[in-house]
Amino acid sequence: MSRQIPLNEVTAALTASLSVAALEPLAQGGQKYVFKGKLENAEAAVKVVLLPDGPDSVYVLERAQREVEVLATIDSPRVVRVLSEVVEIDFDGGAQAVAWVEEWLDGSDMRKNLDKTWDYARCARLIANIGEALAAFHDLEVVHRDLSPANVRELSDGSFSLMDPGLARHLAKTALTGLFQPGTPGHRSPEHVPGGDIQPVSDIFALGILAFLALTGAHPIDPSGAEDDYYRRLREYDSPKIETICSDIPTALRDVINRCLQRQPARRFLDGQELVEELQIHKQVFGSYFINA
Incomplete structure (x- = not known):
């Protein structure tokens, strides 16, 4: 223009x-x-x-x-x-x-709310709410592909909404979305590396990044430096265990975040629905944050 x-x-x-x-x-x-x-x-x-x-x-x-x-x-x-x-x-x-x-969504983008680390309840609410959003995407065979703080809205009532699927990939319509791997640096999964195959499990990894970032103020995989180096770290490095930074984190929250951030896709929750089903088991930590709680 x-x-x-x-x-x-x-x-x-x-x-x-x-x-x-x-x-x-x-x-x-x-x-x-x-x-x-x-x-x-x-x-x-x-x-x-x-x-x-x-x-x-x-x-x-x-x-x-x-x-x-x-x-x-x-x-x-x-x-x-x-x-x-x-x-x-x-x-x-x-x-x-x-x-x-x-x-119209009130509140503010998540990127404006990362100046301080979050408490565990707020992070649990993020995982539960965006997990429900991803379940709705994945049920239609759509992968968001750009789950970054700019695309998550924290509303005035404390809940979270997912926005901006402009880079979404419909698994049944690859001709529409193409085969390149978009996304925001720092919020990509190992499958975002060129030649990778982005699937619902990739959105799960990105949600784990958001939770890790909210609790620690840092990305689990360092995105700084040359893009090739960042991609190499995504392929080869394991994310640190969240309890090495947040020693008193509730067990259920710890286990969910660590599983989301598994480098190997098969070790993560495979999609939003599987994540939500796991969260609903741990009612004390996540149970009050679901739509039908």
């Missing part, structure tokens, strides 16, 4: 294309805008992505369509709901964008 679009042009286009009102800009980074607004008098989040010039525009458009398609299919209180289809917008000067509407 050769230029930024003035906010007044963006808001006017959104009002006309999506019937949203009372738009307030919340964030702008790169070619993406996020607004808070109202759709039929209900609070909503409006996302806009400017399409780059050249062939990359096709990829950006497909990613937006994939995100909305996945969200429209999944019915879970732990996953943000989409409220519109993707619309394409043409601006003066030839610039183009895509936009859609999602439900």
